[in-house]
C-alpha cells in the first residue's frame with residue numbers, strides 16, 4: 402500500500418470507473434502553470450487545462466488574493482431580492498466581452514446549470530411573446546450540454562441519456578457535422594455545411610412554430626473536437642431567423658479565448674441569441690456559470706411579469722456567489738492584462754502543427770483542431786472507449802494529463818503554455834501513440 406494515497410472508499414468519482422481507479426489511482430497533489438504534480442512529486446503536464454477550464458494556468462495568485470479579499474469582506478449574499486455590487490460589476494465586464502446586444506447575464510454554478518437555465522429562459526421568453534406552443538428543443542448527435550435535465554435531454558451521446566429517459570423532455574436531434582472526407586482537416590472543413598438542412602427538415606416535420614430553441618456547441622468539444630464546416634453556423638442562423646427559433650451557442654468550452662476570440666460567436670462571426678458559459682469564466686477555480694441573453698429577450702420576460710412577482714421562477718442559492726464573482730473579475734483582469742486571447746491565437750499555429758504532426762502514428766485515425774482545441778481520434782480497441790481509456794492512463798504514466806472521451810483525446814492546454822511546453826506534450830503523445838501495440 403502506498404502511504405501517500407488516501408483511503409478511497411467514500412468519494413464516488415463522477416464519469417469514472419471507480420473500480421479501475423482504485424486499482425490505478427491518478428491523483429494530483431499540486432498544480433502550477435501548465436503542470437500538475439502527483440503525491441510522489443512526479444510532474445504531469447496539463448494537456449487539457451484541467452477540464453478545459455484553467456485558461457490562465459494553475460496557481461494564479463491574483464485570483465487567490467481576490468477570493469481571500471472577498472471572503473473577508475462579504476462572503477455570501479443571497480440573490481433572491483438582494484444583491485451585492487460585485488455581481489453587477491462582473492456582469493458589466495462580461496457584457497463588454499460578449500457580442501453586441503447579448504449582454505444580460507444570469508448566473509449559475511456549472512455548465513449544466515447554465516444549460517438548464519437557458520432552457521427555462523427560452524421558454525419564458527416565448528411565453529412572454531404569446532408563443533407558448535414553442536416547447537420543442539433541437540440539439541445534435543454527439544452533443545454534450547452537461548448532465549442536468551436540460552443537458553440530458555439535449556444530449557447526443559448515448560451513454561449520457563440511455564438510462565435517464567424518465568427525467569428528460571422532448572428534444573429532437575440533427576446529425577453531427579463530421580463526415581468521412583473531413584479526416585485530418587485542420588480548421589474548418591470545406592464540406593458538411595449542408596447538414597444544417599437537417600434543421601429545415603425538422604421544422605417541416607414538427608412545424609417550425611413549435612420549436613423553442615436550437616442548442617449548438619460552435620465546436621463540439623466533449624465528443625473530441627468537431628469543428629463546424631465553413632458556412633454551417635451561418636445556415637443554422639438563417640434557418641432560426643426564418644422560423645423565429647432562438648439560437649443558443651453553448652460556449653462552456655469555446656468561451657474565453659479557446660478559439661482565438663473571446664467567444665466562438667465572434668471568431669466564426671455568427672451571432673446567436675443566447676450564449677452559455679462556465680469553466681474559464683473563473684479560470685476554473687471557483688464553480689460558476691452564466692447565461693448571456695439578448696437584451697430584447699430579457700426585456701420581453703421582465704415586461705410580461707405581473708405585479709411584483711418575480712418574472713422568472715428560477716435561480717440557485719449560489720447564483721452570482723460573491724466569491725465566484727471576485728474570482729471571475731480577477732480572471733478577466735488576467736485575460737486582459739496578459740492579452741490571453743491574443744496569446745492563444747498566436748500559439749494556435751504551433752499547437753496545430755504539433756497536433757497534425759501526429760498524423761502518421763499507428764494509433765491515430767483522425768485529427769481535428771481549431772484555435773487551442775484539438776481532437777485526436779484513436780484506432781478503436783476491443784470495445785468502444787477501451788483504447789481511449791488505455792491511452793489516457795499510459796499518457797498519465799508518461800507525464801501527460803489529457804481528457805479522453807470514448808476513443809478520442811481532447812488536447813487543449815492552457816493559453817499561457819509556452820511553445821516548449823507544447824513540444825514536450827507533443828513528444829509524449831508521439832511516444833505513446835506511436836506504439837502499435839497500445
Ligand SMILES: Cc1ncc(COP(=O)(O)O)c(C=O)c1O
Pocket residue numbers: 510511512513514516545546547548618622623651652653654679680
Ligand atoms: C458544451 C458544454 N456544455 C455544458 C457542459 C457542462 O458543464 P459542467 O460540467 O460544468 O456542468 C460542458 C462540460 O464539459 C460542456 O462542454
